[in-house]
Amino acid sequence: MTLDRRAELGEFLRSRRARLSPQEVGLIDHGARRRVPGLRREELALLAGVSVDHYVRLEQGRTLHFSESVLDAVARALRLNPVEREHFYRLARPWSGEEPPAEQQVRPGLRRLLESAADVPAYIVGRGTNVLAWNRLAAALITDFAALPPRERNLARLVFLDEGMRELYADWEAKAADVVAYLRLDAARNPGDSGIADLIGDLSASSAEFRELWDRHELKDKTHGRYVYLHPVVGRIDLGFETLRLPDDPDQGLIAHTVEEDSPSANALRLLASLTAETQSV
DSSP states (O other), rough: OOOOOOOOOHHHHHHHHTTOTTTTTTOOOOOOOOOSOOOOOHHHHHHHHOOHHHHHHHTTTSSOOOOHHHHHHHHHTOOOOOHHHHHHHHHHOOOOOOOOOOOOOOOOOHHHHHHHHHHSOOOEOGGGGGGEEEOOOHHTOOOGGGGGGGGBBBBHHHHHHOOOHHHHHHHHHHHHHHHHHHHHHHHEEEEETTHHHHHHHHHHOOOHHHHHTTTTOOOOOOEEEEEEEETTTEEEEEEEEEEEEEEEEEEEEEEEOOTTSSSSSHHHHHHHHHHHHHHHOO
């Protein structure tokens, strides 16, 4: 099972047309009733400077052999940001049919690096939001990954199917939206990964919240940011995070949390690290 990239392309373009109004892009709205929100196809084609038939063929996925100039013009007309633009170009190009390796491996050196970062939660995420490796403090902060079956060591599954995650994140809705945006981008980058397709199918069947967020076609690359955790033992922890991509495997990202010195969150994190060390020594 793989995702239908032509259908994905059409849904993505329709979602981006829907967020633009004629007034917003300088077109005159003659007041005729609109069956769909946002711009009509002919209005988008006018803005992009392409024929209506040309744009319709693109949105319907009839062919994936459009020139760079046409894609550039449509991207500008839709006001796509850099992440959306890259996603659009990827969907609008023929896929080679090459499938990714069945299983990702974490190098021993990276595992040692994780363990050496004993005072910050850190973990490695692979394709499809799979958690591939982690240090003890990450497990103490988020969940005991080692106690989970390998299939369940997945951020998207945890966020939507584990009730404890709803209590862990102060703003669960924002975390859920971010995870779906990461997953959609990852699915387009790895169209032949059956594991990602199965994950999307499972979550769509199990969670109405996931289905609603998935239908928004939001995209986000995991780079940096912050989340507030409400830990059941040490309380509120406000943590930033940085993502380091591996040059030889960009589908793996090392996520390291950061905390402001001498802050209440730093004290809470030190307490969590201390409790984790005591537990390990027992």
